[in-house]
Amino acid sequence: MHLQATPAGDLGHLHARKKHCLPNGALAGTLFLEANNTIIKEGAALDYIHVMHMGWACRYNIMKDGKRQISAFLLPGDVCESTPMYGTLIDYSVCTLTPSLVKPISIEKPVGFGQPFDQLQSILSGSLLEQRLLRAWLANLSRRSAYNRVAWLICELHERLSIVGLADETGFDCPLTQEVIADAVGLTSVHVNRVMKQFRDENLFSFRSGRVAFAGVQKVRKLCGFDPAYLHLDLAQHIKTTSTSRVQLSDCP
Amino acid sequence: MHLQATPAGDLGHLHARKKHCLPNGALAGTLFLEANNTIIKEGAALDYIHVMHMGWACRYNIMKDGKRQISAFLLPGDVCESTPMYGTLIDYSVCTLTPSLVKPISIEKPVGFGQPFDQLQSILSGSLLEQRLLRAWLANLSRRSAYNRVAWLICELHERLSIVGLADETGFDCPLTQEVIADAVGLTSVHVNRVMKQFRDENLFSFRSGRVAFAGVQKVRKLCGFDPAYLHLDLAQHIKTTSTSRVQLSDCP
DNA sequence: CGGAACGTTGAGGCTAGTCAAGGGACGTGG
DNA sequence: CCACGTCCCTTGACTAGCCTCAACGTTCCG
Structure with missing residues (x-):
């Protein structure tokens, strides 16, 4: 997708029409955002973290020639900030892809002070997981066919959504347009379309009207070499902390 | 480059022929490694960090089909571990590209305990910088021509080497083979070769016998849209906030 | 001198991009 | 209710960028 390269790297035509939700219980302080609303602007200093409660968002950068590179999809439960360290300058933007509920949480000012160790540890784990995802994406873009x-x-999204209960063996609801997918995997939307047609024709999965419907997830995983290990590794290890059998770690993204 | 996919994801034919250096002064405990020696093996648990004192190394993964994806070059001053958090399982390998001096430093066991906050902060900053580099690489691979x-x-390497005093306007010594570059940018070595020829023919820079010789760095930067900001951003901001000199741990990737 | 590793070059093919046109779904306004 | 615009999907024809295969050159070293 080509966009006008505005100085801030922001989508100029978007306006954040935030409104507060019913301030009862868990939703207190949660923001409701329409699709295509900016949550984080590149260049800002980090003072809040934003947790996705509902809806999809993406982390992206606009390049000088107007091309957009998406570097992550943010699903319910995800934190929009890839390293929630107070005061750091953010080198990416985040915008919603669907109507969303987002909860901003303010951060203690001096990093570390007054924060329990396990909070620091979770920031570190989160940052580490982000790196793993980025390395996996790098390998994916660099070394695989369209x-x-x-x-x-699709396999990554399926796996991540499964973890939060938003996908099963039959598939998942996927609000992404083919253009958004193209900007994530470094293709044109035209070519994404052709590939999707091929998946349909080969009866692997269909991608239509906002839903990915599988005819056998394992077949798809095998064919593209998807191994979910890189998503769990840390999580599993983190939970058990020590003394564990950590099996399938060596394989590539 | 295609490699046999060995279970451990390691280069089977390499043997770590480590030997201790003169244990005097700053070099005490420093290891001397030949080229093509493994420093970190994918799947290991992190208990040491390894600081490059001399020589070049790279972080990489071997994919199931034997292709190699390099996700970072490690230059003098760099820490081989992208997030030096004790006990985490490492999802990449690191090997030397040239004869190198590497200093291993053991890490306190429980993350955080007994470590001063600025050390934690430094780990976080380092991790954050790694993410920036990865995102920049992602955009580079995904959205630019060969x-x-x-x-x-080349611009990134030049900039990073400049910071540690190993490059000037005329160029820098670059021990990379065209095949290694290919594995980093997602091309074949044949095509890297053609592109290099083009750079020579257009009198932008030459890449010959281990040296990159510029005929005007700015011209090259402009043409490929290189902006060194992503390397500094955090550093500048980081120094201001805490006013400490902790140079080689967190800084340059 | 021979081998190994790396660089160089050419011919030909395939993958993905570009350009272009049209279709379906949906919302809006007359 | 229909006309229209917008957004997204779909398809075809053509092009170009990069890959593959293959051969040969160069440098270095034992």
Whole structure:
């Protein structure tokens, strides 16, 4: 997708029409945002973290020639900030892809002070997991065909959504447009479309009207070499902290 | 580059022929490694960090089909571990590209305990900087032509080497083979070669016998859209907030 | 001198991009 | 209710960028 390269790297035509939700219980302080609303602007200093409660968002950068590179999809439960360290300058933007509920949480000022160790540890773990995802994406973009690249992304989304209960073996609701997928995997939307057609024709999965419907997830995973290990590794290790059998770690993203 | 996919994801034919250096002064405990020696093996648990004192190394993954994806070059001053958090399982390998001096430093066991806050902060800053680099690489691979991709990598190396005094306006010593560059930018070595020829022919820079010789760095930067901001941003901000000199741990990637 | 590792070059093919046109779904306003 | 615009999907024809295969050159070293 080509966009006008505005100085701030922001989508100029978007306006954050935030409104507060019913301030009862868990939703207190949660913001409701329409699709295509900016949550984080590149260049800002970090003072809040934003937790996705509902809806999808993406982390992206606009390049000098107007091309957009998406570096992460943010699903319910995810934190929009890749390293929530107070005061750091943010080198990416985040915008919603669907109507969303986002909860901002303010951060203690001096990093570390007054924060329990396990909070620091979770920031570190989060940052580490982000790195793993980025390395996996790097390998995906760099070394796979368009066909496998798209399949792999679908597998990642499926796996991550499964973890939060938003996907099962039959598939998942996926609000992404083919253009957004293209900007994530480094293709054109036209080519993404062709690849999707191929997946349909080969009866692997369909991507239509906002839903990915599988005819066998394992077949798809095998074909594109998807191994969910890189998503769990840390989590599993973190929970058990020590003394564990950590099995399938060596394989590539 | 295609490699046999060995279970451990390691380069089977490499043998770590470590030997201790003269244990006097700053070099005490420093290891001397030949080229193509493994420093970190994918799947290991992190208990030491390894600081590059001399020589070049790279962080990489071997994919199931044997392809190698390099996700970072490690230059003098860099820490091989992208997030030096004790006990985490490492999802990449690191090997030397040239004869190198590497200093291993053991880490306190429980993350955080007994470590001063600025050390934690330094780990976080380092991790954050790694993310920035990864995002920059992602955009580079995904959205630029082969020609610009290679130019951009050369600019990054030049900038980072300049920071540690190993490059000037005329160029820098670069021990990378065209195949290694190919594995970093997602091309074949044949095509890297063609692009290099083009750079020579256009009198932008030459890449010959281990040296990159510029005929005007700015011209190259402009053409590929290289902006060194992503390397500094945090550093500048970081120094201001805490006013400490902790140079080699968190700083340059 | 021979081998190994790396660089160089050419021919030909495939993958993905570009350009272009049209279709379906949906909302809005007359 | 229909006309229209917008957004997204779909498809075809053509092009170009990069890959593959293959051969040969260069440098270095034992």
